[in-house]
Amino acid sequence: MNRHVVITGIGVVSPVGIGIEEYWRGLTCGRSGVGPISRYDASGLSVQIAAEVHGFALSDYMDVPGTFVANDGRSVPLDLRTQYALAAVDMSVRDAGIDGGGVWTDAHLYFGAGEGDNDLALLSRMVTPASTRDGCDVASLLAHADATQFSLRDQLIEPTAPASLIARRYGIGGEVTTCLTACAASAQAIGEAMRRIQEGECELALAGGAHAMTSALDVLGFAMLSALSCRNDAPTRASRPFDRNRDGFVLGEGAGVVVLEEAGRARRRGARIYGELVGYGTANDAYRVTDMHPDARGAVGAIASALDDAEIDPDEIGYINAHGTSTIENDRAETIALHRALGDAARGIPVSSTKSMTGHAVAAAGALELIAVLLALREQVMPPTINLETPDPDCDLDYVPNRARAHEFTTALSNSFGFGGQNVALVVRA
Amino acid sequence: MYSRRIVVTGMGAVTPIGNSVGGFWQALLDARSGVAPVRAFAIDGFRPSYASEVKDFAPDRAGLPRKKLKVMGRHAQLAFCAALEAWSDAGLATATDSTARATDSRATATDSRATATDFTATATDSTATATDPRAQDRSRIGVILGIGMLSADVMELGRTFYAAAHASSTNGSQSEAADSFDTAAFGRSAASEMLPLWLLRHIPNLAAAHISIALDAQGPSNTITTGCVSGANALGEAARLIARGAADVVLAGGADARVSPLAMLRYRDLGWLATRDDVEPAAVSAPFDEDAAGFVNGEGAGIIVLEALDHARARGARVYAELAGYGAANDAHAFLEPHPDGRAIAHSVSVCFERSGLNSTDADVVFSPATGVPAFDRAVASALTKTFDSSRPATTATRSVVGHTHAASAALDCIAAIKSIGESKLPATLNLRRPIANLAFVTGAPYAADISTAVVSAYGFGGHAAALAWQRCSS
Numbered sequence: 070m071n072r073h074v075v076i077t078g079i080g081v082v083s084p085v086g087i088g089i090e091e092y093w094r095g096l097t098c099g100r101s102g103v104g105p106i107s108r109y110d111a112s113g114l115s116v117q118i119a120a121e122v123h124g125f126a127l128s129d130y131m132d133v134p135g136t137f138v139a140n141d142g143r144s145v146p147l148d149l150r151t152q153y154a155l156a157a158v159d160m161s162v163r164d165a166g167i168d169g170g171g172v173w174t175d176a177h178l179y180f181g182a183g184e185g186d187n188d189l190a191l192l193s194r195m196v197t198p199a200s201t202r203d204g205c206d207v208a209s210l211l212a213h214a215d216a217t218q219f220s221l222r223d224q225l226i227e228p229t230a231p232a233s234l235i236a237r238r239y240g241i242g243g244e245v246t247t248c249l250t251a252c253a254a255s256a257q258a259i260g261e262a263m264r265r266i267q268e269g270e271c272e273l274a275l276a277g278g279a280h281a282m283t284s285a286l287d288v289l290g291f292a293m294l295s296a297l298s299c300r301n302d303a304p305t306r307a308s309r310p311f312d313r314n315r316d317g318f319v320l321g322e323g324a325g326v327v328v329l330e331e332a333g334r335a336r337r338r339g340a341r342i343y344g345e346l347v348g349y350g351t352a353n354d355a356y357r358v359t360d361m362h363p364d365a366r367g368a369v370g371a372i373a374s375a376l377d378d379a380e381i382d383p384d385e386i387g388y389i390n391a392h393g394t395s396t397i398e399n400d401r402a403e404t405i406a407l408h409r410a411l412g413d414a415a416r417g418i419p420v421s422s423t424k425s426m427t428g429h430a431v432a433a434a435g436a437l438e439l440i441a442v443l444l445a446l447r448e449q450v451m452p453p454t455i456n457l458e459t460p461d462p463d464c465d466l467d468y469v470p471n472r473a474r475a476h477e478f479t480t481a482l483s484n485s486f487g488f489g490g491q492n493v494a495l496v497v498r499a
Numbered sequence: 500m501y502s503r504r505i506v507v508t509g510m511g512a513v514t515p516i517g518n519s520v521g522g523f524w525q526a527l528l529d530a531r532s533g534v535a536p537v538r539a540f541a542i543d544g545f546r547p548s549y550a551s552e553v554k555d556f557a558p559d560r561a562g563l564p565r566k567k568l569k570v571m572g573r574h575a576q577l578a579f580c581a582a583l584e585a586w587s588d589a590g591l592a593t594a595t596d597s598t599a600r601a602t603d604s605r606a607t608a609t610d611s612r613a614t615a616t617d618f619t620a621t622a623t624d625s626t627a628t629a630t631d632p633r634a635q636d637r638s639r640i641g642v643i644l645g646i647g648m649l650s651a652d653v654m655e656l657g658r659t660f661y662a663a664a665h666a667s668s669t670n671g672s673q674s675e676a677a678d679s680f681d682t683a684a685f686g687r688s689a690a691s692e693m694l695p696l697w698l699l700r701h702i703p704n705l706a707a708a709h710i711s712i713a714l715d716a717q718g719p720s721n722t723i724t725t726g727c728v729s730g731a732n733a734l735g736e737a738a739r740l741i742a743r744g745a746a747d748v749v750l751a752g753g754a755d756a757r758v759s760p761l762a763m764l765r766y767r768d769l770g771w772l773a774t775r776d777d778v779e780p781a782a783v784s785a786p787f788d789e790d791a792a793g794f795v796n797g798e799g800a801g802i803i804v805l806e807a808l809d810h811a812r813a814r815g816a817r818v819y820a821e822l823a824g825y826g827a828a829n830d831a832h833a834f835l836e837p838h839p840d841g842r843a844i845a846h847s848v849s850v851c852f853e854r855s856g857l858n859s860t861d862a863d864v865v866f867s868p869a870t871g872v873p874a875f876d877r878a879v880a881s882a883l884t885k886t887f888d889s890s891r892p893a894t895t896a897t898r899s900v901v902g903h904t905h906a907a908s909a910a911l912d913c914i915a916a917i918k919s920i921g922e923s924k925l926p927a928t929l930n931l932r933r934p935i936a937n938l939a940f941v942t943g944a945p946y947a948a949d950i951s952t953a954v955v956s957a958y959g960f961g962g963h964a965a966a967l968a969w970q971r972c973s974s
Contacts, residue, residue: 110681110683111683111686112686113683114683137834140836182724189680189682190679195764197657197660200656200658200661201658202658202662203654203658205654205656205760206657208541210657211544211763211764216768220767221769224765224769224835224960226648227648227726227960228648230834233960236831237832237962239831240831242842243827244828245961246723246732246736247723247725250720257721261721261736264743268743289689294696294699351720352719353716358699358705370638487704489702491721
């Protein structure tokens with residue numbers, strides 16, 4: 070288990086920029102990707118803002134159509150999540166300088182992805198004629214519904230669709246896994262893929278995640294859970310992790326993919342190396358479905374086990390990319406977790422939340438943030454936590470407020486805490 | 500063989516043919532089909548009008564409080580009850596026992612004790628086994644489930660669409676084309692028509708979260724969503740955790756509940772659902788048969804307690820079988836169709852054998868993933884024929900009896916495989932009259948057979964395949 074795992078390629082689609090350079094520029098200039106929801110009339114929703122990806126066209130990145138065509142000739146548009154995933158993978162493979170051929174036959178793919186968005190208009194056309202004041206006349210729905218479009222669409226929003234379509238495109242014949250541990254999914258995917266290389270199951274893996282929970286049904290669902298910021302009148306100021314006046318997170322979307330390679334393999338082919346993945350830890354709150362443990366025991370466990378895995382002491386960490394969602398509870402609990410897991414060292418380590426700019430891309434968040442860490446490592450600059458205007462006495466660390474900051478460091482930690490209590494921490498080194 | 504040996508110490512099942520492992524296994528041996536007219540909703544006139552539903556499922560009697568039930572999807576309820584059975588079967592200490600001596604949970608002891616009592620009141624007689632100190636290290640207990648996709652609830656959605664349509668017309672926004680969708684009206688209606696916590700029923704990883712909370716499992720957790728292979732992948736991930744020493748005990752398996760109006764429409768229109776009505780419902784699910792016309796939509800949960808052999812021995816646990824190895828692969832071919840040769844099936848079995856130190860002649864039986872969808876059955880038959888050409892082990896397809904339980908299917912096959920090792924019996928493939936391949940099918944009455952190695956093969960849409968090799972545990 071002494072094999073080392075390095076990152077040799079990056080692909081990213083985010084609300085603050087598409088592609089490595091744009092993403093990095095967006096993060097370091099402190100620009101918020103949050104705005105009024107543009108894809109549908111959100112005026113009937115209590116939350117009308119989201120961090121959407123703008124200016125994206127799949128055809129700009131690859132020569133595949135944005136539709137899925139079945140053998141019988143039926144076709145449906147690929148959902149945004151899948152389109153982002155395909156584009157991010159393509160970028161990462163080109164960035165890694167890996168050519169086609171047989172290299173992918175034994176590779177693994179580990180993806181964190183949720184379902185694609187439900188097409189409400191399509192569902193409505195099917196269900197509304199059978200709908201009643203009390204629900205639905207199911208017999209009538211089943212007898213009359215034209216499900217021709219719906220069936221294909223519904224199959225293609227399966228969580229595993231992006232990974233399967235990627236496997237097909239690149240000829241990935243090894244194990245292809247999709248996991249969904251909510252907001253920790255893509256961080257967990259990267260950690261588990263790292264293990265498979267360490268343990269000799271493969272030498273090359275694609276890992277990351279994609280999600281687009283910005284549809285009306287998604288926004289509605291999280292708004293009804295009272296998890297979202299309601300600052301409809303000030304979208305760019307809505308995501309404000311660690312600020313005293315934070316009021317919830319902002320749903321975002323995107324995809325982040327990294328190429329993981331066994332270090333010897335990467336060196337032999339002269340690959341450019343972004344960093345080494347040296348630590349991965351995971352632990353479960355086992356507390357409540359909707360709340361974090363008040364002492365953040367799962368988060369503490371995940372961080373402690375990642376440091377242990379990396380064989381480093383807390384004071385060796387130079388920068389932390391926080392889960393930092395901008396909910397009252399997460400940011401307080403995460404601060405507690407950092408104190409408990411890192412002890413006295415916590416006060417000396419800068420922590421920033423890039424969700425202040427990207428919003429919360431749920432299953433894709435962990436990958437987007439690990440990529441932010443890798444770029445910060447390369448540039449020796451830390452992206453800021455924007456909108457941090459009023460300090461919260463419960464959040465007493467150095468959160469790199471509002472301005473990117475130059476910083477010399479070699480080792481960084483990235484936290485991802487999943488709704489439901491599944492916590493993941495990753496450690497990378499230059 | 501794993502460097503740290505991994506064994507099975509507990510099992511739980513909630514299935515269309517029985518709501519416990521005992522009931523499931525007996526019905527498999529009796530070939531009592533789970534397929535029957537749909538009960539969950541009015542289906543008159545629709546083809547098919549049958550499915551393989553879990554019957555007489557009473558989660559509140561299994562210790563699930565009503566308040567929790569409301570926010571748990573049916574798949575989570577099935578998983579939860581199967582998990583409690585598995586945990587109790589393994590004789591492991593519950594959260595209730597550990598709370599008393601927990602060190603980390605001072606601040607929350609009251610709360611978690613309340614939760615644990617809610618959930619586990621009926622689960623266990625574990626006081627006798629609670630003395631093992633290592634079982635109390637909750638950070639060494641993991642939960643990894645394979646979970647399917649829960650379709651939207653048409654009752655909730657219908658109510659909201661209805662209210663939205665009426666609000667739109669009274670607001671005078673009819674000017675829009677009849678088929679355009681008024682998202683704003685939908686949003687306004689949802690606030691009153693949808694359960695505030697509806698989203699919680701749909702988030703796949705919450706099934707594992709509910710179980711982790713009830714059992715106070717603070718170790719690694721994951722939720723795998725690779726469609727019909729999810730349960731097999733979850734077991735493989737669980738084995739990796741134990742082998743690398745990240746956990747001592749992992750609850751793993753799969754759960755799915757897709758017998759819903761929208762899922763029936765989806766699968767019928769994809770051409771995967773058997774729609775025959777010229778035979779009795781119980782005769783429809785016919786994997787490997789020339790007359791197979793598709794799968795029968797089913798639901799269920801199968802959960803296995805995987806444990807490090809050293810840990811199981813230290814606490815004197817009963818051991819059912821050993822997991823010798825696991826392998827997985829992808830067709831890299833198509834999303835909706837299998838590779839004609841079932842390429843990934845053959846690959847996954849060979850990876851599994853290589854890691855187990857086994858070869859194809861060691862397999863006494865293969866639990867196959869044939870569902871009755873002709874193209875998939877042919878791919879499975881082709882791969883198994885090639886992989887096992889010299890040895891021709893007994894081959895069976897439990898989906899003929901159980902229906903297709905999707906993300907639960909491979910985990911249920913693993914339970915059947917483990918039972919077959921312990922009970923020296925093999926369940927037969929039902930409805931197999933004209934086989935499409937020359938495999939050594941178990942048909943008619945169940946076989947009595949000495950089984951020391953049972954292979955479970957899993958396969959599904961998206962090109963996913965996995966294989967697990969279970970063996971009688973030698974000392």
